[in-house]
Amino acid sequence: MTRRLAAFSFCLTAALAQPALDAPRAGCVRGTDGGLRPVHGITGALLAGAPATWSVVAAACSDSLALVKTDRSLEVRDGGLALLARWDAPAGAALFALPRTGQTGFVYYPGTGQLLQVGVQQAPRTVLDPDALHLMVMVADTSGPRLVRISTADGTIDSQAPLQDVAAPLALLSDGTIVFADGTGLVIRPPDAAVAGMALPKIRPAPPRQGIVTERRMALPAAAVSIDQMGGVWLAVRLADGSAPLALRLEGASQRTCRVPAMGTAQ
Amino acid sequence: MIPRLLLSSLLAACCALAQQQFSLKALPAGPDYAPGQTIDFGTVPVGVPSTLTFQLANNGPGRLVLTGLTLDGAAFQLGRAPAGVAIDVGKSIEFTITFTPPASGAARLGELWVEAAGQPRAEYDLAGTGQGQAAGAFVEARAEDAPAATPEATPTPTPAPVWPSGTVVAQPALVSGEQSTISIQFEAPLPVDGAGTLTMDHTGGGDTQRGFILPDPNGTFVPSQVSFTLTQGESVARFMGNPGIVFQTGTTASTLTFTAALGNGTQLASQSFTIAPAVVGIDLALLETATGGVLVTVDGYDNTRTASTLSFTFYDTTNHQIGQPILVDATAQFQAYFPTAGTGLFGLKQAFNVTGNAAAIGSVSVSVTNSQGASSKVSQ
Numbered sequence: 001m002t003r004r005l006a007a008f009s010f011c012l013t014a015a016l017a018q019p020a021l022d023a024p025r026a027g028c029v030r031g032t033d034g035g036l037r038p039v040h041g042i043t044g045a046l047l048a049g050a051p052a053t054w055s056v057v058a059a060a061c062s063d064s065l066a067l068v069k070t071d072r073s074l075e076v077r078d079g080g081l082a083l084l085a086r087w088d089a090p091a092g093a094a095l096f097a098l099p100r101t102g103q104t105g106f107v108y109y110p111g112t113g114q115l116l117q118v119g120v121q122q123a124p125r126t127v128l129d130p131d132a133l134h135l136m137v138m139v140a141d142t143s144g145p146r147l148v149r150i151s152t153a154d155g156t157i158d159s160q161a162p163l164q165d166v167a168a169p170l171a172l173l174s175d176g177t178i179v180f181a182d183g184t185g186l187v188i189r190p191p192d193a194a195v196a197g198m199a200l201p202k203i204r205p206a207p208p209r210q211g212i213v214t215e216r217r218m219a220l221p222a223a224a225v226s227i228d229q230m231g232g233v234w235l236a237v238r239l240a241d242g243s244a245p246l247a248l249r250l251e252g253a254s255q256r257t258c259r260v261p262a263m264g265t266a267q
Numbered sequence: 268m269i270p271r272l273l274l275s276s277l278l279a280a281c282c283a284l285a286q287q288q289f290s291l292k293a294l295p296a297g298p299d300y301a302p303g304q305t306i307d308f309g310t311v312p313v314g315v316p317s318t319l320t321f322q323l324a325n326n327g328p329g330r331l332v333l334t335g336l337t338l339d340g341a342a343f344q345l346g347r348a349p350a351g352v353a354i355d356v357g358k359s360i361e362f363t364i365t366f367t368p369p370a371s372g373a374a375r376l377g378e379l380w381v382e383a384a385g386q387p388r389a390e391y392d393l394a395g396t397g398q399g400q401a402a403g404a405f406v407e408a409r410a411e412d413a414p415a416a417t418p419e420a421t422p423t424p425t426p427a428p429v430w431p432s433g434t435v436v437a438q439p440a441l442v443s444g445e446q447s448t449i450s451i452q453f454e455a456p457l458p459v460d461g462a463g464t465l466t467m468d469h470t471g472g473g474d475t476q477r478g479f480i481l482p483d484p485n486g487t488f489v490p491s492q493v494s495f496t497l498t499q500g501e502s503v504a505r506f507m508g509n510p511g512i513v514f515q516t517g518t519t520a521s522t523l524t525f526t527a528a529l530g531n532g533t534q535l536a537s538q539s540f541t542i543a544p545a546v547v548g549i550d551l552a553l554l555e556t557a558t559g560g561v562l563v564t565v566d567g568y569d570n571t572r573t574a575s576t577l578s579f580t581f582y583d584t585t586n587h588q589i590g591q592p593i594l595v596d597a598t599a600q601f602q603a604y605f606p607t608a609g610t611g612l613f614g615l616k617q618a619f620n621v622t623g624n625a626a627a628i629g630s631v632s633v634s635v636t637n638s639q640g641a642s643s644k645v646s647q
Contacts, residue, residue, distance in 0.1 A: 018595075018597065018600060019577070019595060019597050019600055019615045019616060019617040020600075020615070020616045020617075021597075021600050021601065021603075021604040021613055021614070021615050022604075022613075022614050022616075023608060023610075023612060023613075023614060024550075024551075024566035024567075024612055024613065024614030025614060031484065031485045032484040032485065033329065033484075033485065040612070041476060041612055042444060042518075042548075042550035042551065042566050042567060042568060042612060043444070043550050044444045044445040044446050044515070044516075045444050045445075045476050045515060045516075045517060045518050045568065045610070045612060046476075047475075047476045047488060047515075048485075048486075048488075101555065233551065233553075233647070241482075242353060242482075242483065242484050243482045243483070243484070243486070244480055244481075244482065244483070244484070244485065244486020244513075245486060249551075251647060252647070258446050259446055259480050259486055259513055259515075260486055261478070261480040261486040261487070261488035261515060262485045262486050262487060262488060263488055264384065264385060264487045264488065264489070
């Protein structure tokens with residue numbers, strides 16, 4: 001214990017620093033009307049505000065960054081959805097990967113096959129940061145769904161592992177957990193051996209929390225039609241019945257869900 | 268003055284028309300009605316129901332979600348009211364209104380309101396003339412029609428439908444920071460079709476995140492009042508076609524009263540629910556490394572808005588406690604924050620400087636105290 005105390009002694013002055021209080025930020029959600037709304041609140045008490053921008057084709061938000069695709073542009077916005085940069089982009093959809101925090105992310109344009117790194121301080125570029133190690137993506141094409149590990153140094157594929165019984169829409173979380181639709185439910189699959197074997201080197205020891213250890217299924221009111229990254233810890237699941245989007249957060253061995261209401265707008 | 272008033276009215280009408288996404292017409296061959304116009308049922312024998320069918324069409328540019336179709340006036344009855352449906356561009360829905368004059372004479376008798384998400388509410392006057400039986404005109408006063416004309420003869424009362432007793436049910440029970448489904452259940456099948464509103468009033472603290480969530484694609488948030496329809500033979504009210512509507516309780520202790528009433532004010536059900544003061548609800552505790560130390564984020568709610576002291580207990584990656592809990596008195600910060608927040612929600616960030624290897628810190632247990640006690644949560 002003495003050794004630990006020596007290793008982790010806290011600076012008293014810092015401990016006495018006063019906390020900062022604000023409305024809890026949960027991320028952003030794209031409406032079927034193309035509006036991108038900031039979401040504040042907690043589980044069971046979320047509320048999406050007035051749209052920060054319109055004509056959004058695809059978007060993903062983290063705690064600190066939002067990547068927003070309109071028909072012909074890619075926008076970088078901060079966690080509050082304030083515009084930081086706008087770049088030309090090919091028409092059509094986009095897929096995103098964003099860490100929970102940080103100032104960079106990845107965008108993939110299915111229409112052109114481009115995989116880009118983009119951030120607050122940099123224009124999108126295909127020559128990726130050689131220090132960023134690797135990127136893991138799920139690919140579902142004629143070869144079947146599989147997990148692909150890509151070098152961010154030169155974009156080459158390091159390795160691939162087939163995925164069994166997964167279906168779109170789906171999402172790959174940063175710890176290797178896969179969330180995918182199955183009928184009128186979602187399957188939450190923990191990282192399996194194949195995923196673990198491809199996992200990135202552990203830079204920081206994992207916290208001693210219990211993650212998901214067994215695959216589980218979660219019933220939904222209707223079939224899922226999309227799964228988007230709503231925030232640092234939230235996914236937004238849009239349902240086929242046209243009802244309000246569902247927010248999903250995985251927490252240890254359980255998951256929490258609630259509807260995401262939105263303030264009414266008159267366009 | 269008159270030309271100016273006329274101009275103002277015209278401008279208002281033009282604006283209303285410009286914003287209106289839907290059109291209303293009587294079937295089979297019209298006429299079309301603009302908001303503010305009178306729908307005249309013509310002359311109908313006293314006591315004999317006369318039904319007109321109307322078509323509500325979506326003229327675009329987007330999908331139209333009909334949130335309310337309500338009617339005022341005892342001589343009129345809304346039937347086959349399809350409120351709660353989404354109407355695609357170019358599509359339409361139909362509904363009926365039945366006029367049954369209780370006495371002879373002509374009068375402006377009622378109003379029809381059409382409400383759609385994101386649209387200005389449209390109002391139409393309803394009129395009709397009763398013929399035969401008792402002589403003289405009859406007038407049913409509306410709230411805004413004062414003073415009402417004095418009837419020359421005692422009108423023959425129309426047998427009003429006897430509505431079964433109703434109950435407002437919340438499932439699951441209402442507590443802070445949750446979403447429950449509210450339904451209106453009747454002890455017997457409904458005698459006729461109808462429509463009304465469910466209103467939520469509160470005593471105690473208000474909350475900007477408390478309200479109904481419409482089952483439309485954007486989950487439109489409605490703070491205090493939603494429309495419902497009643498269908499003859501059913502035992503529940505329907506909200507946009509659903510037997511219940513999601514209600515977000517917010518994060519403030521209070522007593523909530525839900526009252527269901529018809530368009531003419533007839534109360535069908537009323538129920539109060541008390542959301543008791545509770546310990547702080549911690550939804551999320553996050554630990555992350557930051558420059559020179561660690562940052563702890565705590566998202567939660569305090570439905571008493573009396574939060575004061577926080578306690579942070581750190582653990583290493585093998586789950587051994589590191590030192591003693593660190594106490595932070597945030598009373599002043601909470602007291603300054605809550606009056607401007609409008610809710611009991613809070614997102615707190617507390618930074619800690621660390622001497623040593625901050626990466627070896629595995630987790631933190633956060634405890635928050637308010638007037639009801641202390642609650643805690645371990646970081647993800």
